[in-house]
Amino acid sequence: MVDSTLVSDMIAYHHWNRKVNKEWQRKAVNHIFSMQLSDGGWNIYYGGPSEVNATIKAYLALKLAGVPVTDPRMLRAREMALNLGGVPRMNTFSKLYLALIGLYPWEYVPTIPCEVILIGKWFHVNFWEMSNWSRAMLVPLAIINHFKPTRPVKVDLDELYPKASTNATSRPRPTRKNFRCAIFSCGWIACTNSRNGSPNTKSTPSAAAR
Numbered sequence: 001m002v003d004s005t006l007v008s009d010m011i012a013y014h015h016w017n018r019k020v021n022k023e024w025q026r027k028a029v030n031h032i033f034s035m036q037l038s039d040g041g042w043n044i045y046y047g048g049p050s051e052v053n054a055t056i057k058a059y060l061a062l063k064l065a066g067v068p069v070t071d072p073r074m075l076r077a078r079e080m081a082l083n084l085g086g087v088p089r090m091n092t093f094s095k096l097y098l099a100l101i102g103l104y105p106w107e108y109v110p111t112i113p114c115e116v117i118l119i120g121k122w123f124h125v126n127f128w129e130m131s132n133w134s135r136a137m138l139v140p141l142a143i144i145n146h147f148k149p150t151r152p153v154k155v156d157l158d159e160l161y162p163k164a165s166t167n168a169t170s171r172p173r174p175t176r177k178n179f180r181c182a183i184f185s186c187g188w189i190a191c192t193n194s195r196n197g198s199p200n201t202k203s204t205p206s207a208a209a210r
Contacts, residue, residue: 011061040076052084102152111145
């Protein structure tokens with residue numbers, strides 16, 4: 001059976017792309033509801049507990065499809081989403097999806113600039129030392145974050161923010177200082193490992209040995 005998150009993402013994508021097939025969407029809504037758990041949420045694997053990203057994505061997809069927020073199933077989904085922490089607890093990928101349709105501020109979406117590709121192999125943390133899967137994810141995400149192709153939709157998710165953080169700007173703002181500290185820390189750890197004889201570092205004869 002298809003994961004609910006894939007169907008939820010497709011509904012959101014079709015609304016972003018402005019090409020919604022009503023018949024397909026009707027079937028998608030039925031599929032999402034068929035996978036709703038008894039506590040109102042959705043999981044990310046069979047038999048698992050309700051998960052915040054899957055739950056909010058399903059709620060958003062259903063809302064985009066025109067399901068009334070007063071529907072008992074939507075009310076239970078809303079309650080579970082808030083119990084799981086709401087929108088602020090979603091992961092980076094999910095927040096990026098929300099930003100694409102105007103439901104989350106881009107400045108709060110963690111990102112890696114496209115220019116990271118220009119860092120050479122001489123640096124311990126570089127694009128070329130990442131796994132194929134990581135590179136395949138990093139490049140398109142970096143491009144999307146650069147161009148920010150936002151197409152706002154006609155719904156919102158205000159009801160899925162905890163009362164203490166209804167306004168998105170109330171959350172801590174990411175800073176360049178944090179980014180520089182992270183890069184410095186990674187570089188320092190890598191350099192320390194090299195000096196201590198890291199398993200990934202080739203050893204060279206010392207001057208005394210020559």
